[in-house]
Amino acid sequence: MNNFWSPWHGCHKCSPGCLNCYVYYLDSKRNKDASIITKSKTNFNLPLKKDRHGNYKIPGGTEVATCFTSDFFLKEADAWRKDCWEMIKIRSDLHFLICTKRIDRFNTCIPEGWNEGYPNVTIAVTCENQAMADYRLPIFLNIKAAHKLVFVGPILEYVDLKPYLKTGKIEGVSVSGESYDNARICDFNWVKQIYKDTLKYHVPFNFHQTGSNFLMNGKIYKISHNEEYDQAKKGEEYLRKTL
């Protein structure tokens, strides 16, 4: 079971992968300005919310995708993050997945007592192209975190992760294409090559979503957003069978 927790909303574009950010796209549909960062009035304390029987609304054992309509390490959220860490610590029965493009802010944003990282927190860093991988991953490999993932998304080219995978510090790699209007192409050959690289270093691999414009065997397929996940799973199965 998976839950989303958005203690704040909105973000600033900071990287090539942000060009067609889905938060901006979806907000624009509701005439909302995604560049305005706001603390959630209703769900800031979601992990601690209880139902009328006194049970936590998010049951133990759930993975909580944290801050997926913003970035957890955004400067504007510095004043709010401490309370989030506290909630994360209290809910040690949940597993929090935090994905960021701002790994260079990580060490200034961790709480006292973080030590080697809370066991119930996975930090995922996004690397949409080689330049971002080569900037962020050396930083990422040196931070303290109990669990580390790499998200190649939205994939903009083949990203050579081999120098980083061989360290043995990365628990998994997930690849995804870009969604919605103006989505840039996700080439299956890039996905295939990254899968091969993960195989070489025995790192778990996941093809999460194809993106809206998926290139395979020389043809571009237009994939509806709802289909992106199933189609990616089919692509992943194909890779597992053939490589």
Ligand code: SF4
């Ligand atoms: S960091 Fe993520 S949420 Fe923020 S603008 Fe970029 S893609 Fe959007």
